[in-house]
Amino acid sequence: MPRLGGFAEYVCARESALALKPASMTFEEAAAIPQAAVIALPGTRDKGKIQPGQKILINGAGGGAGTFAVQLAKIYGAEVTGVDNTGKLGFMRSLGADHVIDYTREDFTKNGKQYDLILDIVAHRSVFAYKRALRSNGKYFLTGGSVATIFQILLLGPWISIIESKKIRILAVRPNIEDVDFMKELIEAGKVTPVIDKTYPLSEVPEAIGYVGDGRAQGKVVISV
Ligand SMILES: NC(=O)c1ccc[n+]([C@@H]2O[C@H](COP(=O)([O-])OP(=O)(O)OC[C@H]3O[C@@H](n4cnc5c(N)ncnc54)[C@H](OP(=O)(O)O)[C@@H]3O)[C@@H](O)[C@H]2O)c1
Numbered sequence: 001m002p003r004l005g006g007f008a009e010y011v012c013a014r015e016s017a018l019a020l021k022p023a024s025m026t027f028e029e030a031a032a033i034p035q036a037a038v039i040a041l042p043g044t045r046d047k048g049k050i051q052p053g054q055k056i057l058i059n060g061a062g063g064g065a066g067t068f069a070v071q072l073a074k075i076y077g078a079e080v081t082g083v084d085n086t087g088k089l090g091f092m093r094s095l096g097a098d099h100v101i102d103y104t105r106e107d108f109t110k111n112g113k114q115y116d117l118i119l120d121i122v123a124h125r126s127v128f129a130y131k132r133a134l135r136s137n138g139k140y141f142l143t144g145g146s147v148a149t150i151f152q153i154l155l156l157g158p159w160i161s162i163i164e165s166k167k168i169r170i171l172a173v174r175p176n177i178e179d180v181d182f183m184k185e186l187i188e189a190g191k192v193t194p195v196i197d198k199t200y201p202l203s204e205v206p207e208a209i210g211y212v213g214d215g216r217a218q219g220k221v222v223i224s225v
Contacts, residue, residue, distance in 0.1 A: 052077030062088030195219030
């Protein structure tokens with residue numbers, strides 16, 4: 001499996017794709033970092049360019065990437081709104097979210113509030129709904145979501161930037177070791193915590209995937225080898 005990942009005792013990888021695990025970190029904690037944190041970092045730091053005091057909304061904030069995004073947005077001084085299901089509201093607050101929205105009860109694009117930055121990990125609405133929820137000069141980045149929404153944003157996002165001072169784009173993330181090392185330093189310094197909900201042995205991968213699919217996981221689920 002050259003690129004897509006998987007679950008196994010051994011993996012063959014290029015040396016340039018590997019980072020040293022700090023002695024203070026367990027293998028499970030280290031396993032929780034790469035994809036989730038490396039999605040959250042460009043959305044908040046590089047493309048998001050969060051400025052202190054900005055209003056940021058993270059859709060899917062209680063999941064793997066969202067838990068890192070909330071913590072990073074707080075480090076960069078944002079006022080953070082987290083959106084996820086009813087069972088994850090207290091969890092999002094414990095990560096640092098200033099406000100929380102239950103997506104089963106409220107649509108954040110229809111409540112009249114607007115944000116400087118929306119980081120969407122589970123996008124499924126129309127591009128016009130996202131435009132409505134952005135302040136003037138606001139930015140929306142999609143990191144994951146339905147195929148229909150991805151295509152709509154690819155096609156219409158650039159037009160909206162021409163007509164209005166709002167940016168609506170897909171955020172394509174390339175895994176890279178510099179970002180993993182950056183996150184490693186934040187975690188070692190105690191500024192960010194990888195959140196592991198549950199650990200399963202390799203023999204229980206189907207149960208682990210089922211647990212995530214049921215919508216109960218808070219943060220990451222890790223396979224322990
Ligand atoms: N952009 C890139 O280059 C790139 C690279 C790799 C991966 N990705 C994508 O990034 C995403 C990674 O997500 P992840 O690992 O953080 O997933 P995750 O752990 O499954 O988290 C997603 C969270 O969103 C919640 N959610 C589901 N529907 C929602 C809705 N309608 N409104 C608000 N929240 C909702 C989920 O809660 P429930 O439990 O209720 O479902 C869950 O807590 C995936 O879509 C993946 O395809 C992108």
